[in-house]
Amino acid sequence: AQRVTQPEKLLSVFKxxxxxxxxxxxxxxxxxxxxxxxxxxxxxxxLLRHISRESIKGFTADLNKGExxxxxxxxxxxxxxxxMYYCALFDQGAQKLVFGxxxxxxxxx
Amino acid sequence: EAGVAQSPRYxxxxxxQSVAFWCNPISGHATLYWYQQILGQGPxxxxxxxxxxxxxxxxxPKDRFSAERLKGVDSTLKIQPAKLEDSAVxxxxxxxxxxxxxxQFFGPGTRLTVL
Numbered sequence: 001a002q003r004v005t006q007p008e009k010l011l012s013v014f015k016x017x018x019x020x021x022x023x024x025x026x027x028x029x030x031x032x033x034x035x036x037x038x039x040x041x042x043x044x045x046x047l048l049r050h051i052s053r054e055s056i057k058g059f060t061a062d063l064n065k066g067e068x069x070x071x072x073x074x075x076x077x078x079x080x081x082x083x084m085y086y087c088a089l090f091d092q093g094a095q096k097l098v099f100g101x102x103x104x105x106x107x108x109x
Numbered sequence: 110e111a112g113v114a115q116s117p118r119y120x121x122x123x124x125x126q127s128v129a130f131w132c133n134p135i136s137g138h139a140t141l142y143w144y145q146q147i148l149g150q151g152p153x154x155x156x157x158x159x160x161x162x163x164x165x166x167x168x169x170p171k172d173r174f175s176a177e178r179l180k181g182v183d184s185t186l187k188i189q190p191a192k193l194e195d196s197a198v199x200x201x202x203x204x205x206x207x208x209x210x211x212x213q214f215f216g217p218g219t220r221l222t223v224l
Contacts, residue, residue: 009149032211043112044152044200044215086151094165095207096142099151 002027002091004100012106013077021072021103023061023087032090033070035061036099039083047072047085057081077107111135113216115201121222127189130219134182134203140210143176143186144200146218152200158184159207188221196223 003026013019025031035047048056050063050070061072070087087100114133122128134141139160144152155174157165161181169176173192178184188195198220202213 004151006151034211043217046212049211088151090211095210096154096157096165097152097210097213099153101149101151 002089002098004087004089004098006085006087006100006103008103009101010104010106012108014108015079016076019072019074019077019081019105019107021085021087021105023070023072023100025068025070025087025089027068027089027091029092031063031065031070032092033061033063034088034090034097035059035070035072036086036088037083038086044086079107079109081105082107113201113203113214115199115216115219117219118217119220119222121224122191123224124193125190127187128191128221129185129187130199130201130221132184132186132201132216134184134201135214137205138203138214139181139206140204141178141184142200142202142204142210142213143184144202146198146200148197155186157207164207191221191223193223196221 005024033050037047038044059074084102086102089098116131141158143155146152155169156176158178161178176186198218200218201216204210204213
């Protein structure tokens with residue numbers, strides 16, 4: 001079954017420190033993976049997708065098929081990065097998104 | 110462009126009561142999704158519409174939940190009767206079509222509390 005696992009519910013780092021939010025997936029086929037973010041009092045929005053291979057707000061994520069992971073990284077955390085982050089997989093058969101449980105990232109000043 | 114609109118934003122009801130949520134997707138978006146997000150969990154798809162037809166309602170508890178999108182635009186999600194475990198945020202999202210489901214735009218959600 002398609003599944004997305006985010007092992008950390010909470011992650012707290014200091015401003016300027018590196019950040020890594022973990023995501024592992026289970027999917028039979030070629031996965032299409034995403035990171036969504038929800039800032040306080042804002043709606044859920046797409047942060048980045050693995051196909052685009054771009055950096056958004058300093059964040060990058062590399063798909064590692066061998067480890068079935070899609071970890072989100074940023075070398076220097078900023079206070080405005082504090083938010084809920086969700087890893088998601090697009091199930092191409094069912095044409096739907098499957099979300100992980102989410103990680104609440106807090107950046108301490 | 111205007112985003113996905115939802116109302117109400119908050120609703121508090123007692124168990125066994127009924128409740129309805131409304132969603133207006135982005136203009137021109139053929140596919141509409143309803144998600145349930147229980148506290149501490151990620152969004153879970155309840156039902157997916159393509160225009161006014163249901164394409165996936167496998168996760169919808171059909172004994173108490175119902176949804177419709179009669180004219181292929183706005184949609185309503187109803188719970189009757191509500192249970193305590195229905196307390197959650199109900200998210201509506203839309204995309205141009207099913208193949209564009211990777212690019213979904215989300216509404217602000219309706220937070221339901223069942224007492």
